Amino acid sequence: MDKKPRELQLAEPLVMTMLMTPDMANFSGNVHGGSILRMLDQVAYACATHYSHHYAVTLSVDQVKFKQPVKVGELVTFYAQVNYVGRSTMEVGIKAIAEDIHSRETRHTNSCYFTMVAVGSDGRPVEIPKLLLDSPTTKARYVAAKLRRQLRKEHDSTMQAIDLKWTEQLDTLSEQEIEDALNAEMDK
Numbered sequence: 230m231d232k233k234p235r236e237l238q239l240a241e242p243l244v245m246t247m248l249m250t251p252d253m254a255n256f257s258g259n260v261h262g263g264s265i266l267r268m269l270d271q272v273a274y275a276c277a278t279h280y281s282h283h284y285a286v287t288l289s290v291d292q293v294k295f296k297q298p299v300k301v302g303e304l305v306t307f308y309a310q311v312n313y314v315g316r317s318t319m320e321v322g323i324k325a326i327a328e329d330i331h332s333r334e335t336r337h338t339n340s341c342y343f344t345m346v347a348v349g350s351d352g353r354p355v356e357i358p359k360l361l362l363d364s365p366t367t368k369a370r371y372v373a374a375k376l377r378r379q380l381r382k383e384h385d386s387t388m389q390a391i392d393l394k395w396t397e398q399l400d401t402l403s404e405q406e407i408e409d410a411l412n413a414e415m416d417k
């Protein structure tokens with residue numbers, strides 16, 4: 230039987246602004262990294278669910294680097310966009326900009342990529358509309374997202390191999406092999 234072609238859909242940008250309140254502070258008075266991660270996850274969820282019309286769960290988050298601290302009292306605006314769509318997965322790119330409300334000075338505090346999966350009521354992945362690439366920017370973002378997807382796969386395999394050798398099968402290594410590997414790492 231012929232499969233119905235998947236419909237095409239544009240990715241609309243999503244913008245969310247939040248005020249950094251004292252309950253989000255860490256011991257040094259800046260906003261806790263975990264509070265920012267929670268907000269990023271909410272933004273990724275909203276963006277992916279809006280695009281797919283399905284409940285979306287977080288599969289992974291790429292390395293999140295906090296380039297600058299975010300201060301209590303600042304406004305943080307999250308700019309999110311679906312960059313890439315697989316069968317059920319979406320890569321959501323998010324850029325966070327902090328603004329001092331008084332001076333109106335802005336800083337780019339971090340950017341990151343979430344991989345979200347659209348799921349049905351049974352919690353299983355569902356097929357979602359394909360991404361309509363209507364401009365050089367959306368096309369370039371798609372290419373970059375595809376390259377990151379490949380990199381994630383390679384990174385996953387490397388991490389698994391390290392884990393297997395140095396944790397799970399540690400008892401198969403001799404003390405001399407561990408000593409030699411340690412010395413080789415120290416010399417780098």
Ligand SMILES: CC(C)(COP(=O)(O)OP(=O)(O)OC[C@H]1O[C@@H](n2cnc3c(N)ncnc32)[C@H](O)[C@@H]1OP(=O)(O)O)[C@@H](O)C(=O)NCCC(=O)NCCS
Binds near residue numbers: 288317346353354
């Ligand atoms: C997300 C989830 C539904 C995927 O289930 P699954 O059985 O792996 O599903 P599938 O094998 O059909 O894969 C679905 C998609 O995820 C991708 N995927 C699954 N595991 C992956 C991995 N380790 N790395 C990259 N992509 C992966 C597949 O490539 C596939 O992409 P596509 O549909 O765009 O081609 C399941 O892992 C899950 O429920 N995870 C928990 C999510 C959650 O609760 N997050 C909140 C954190 S507490």
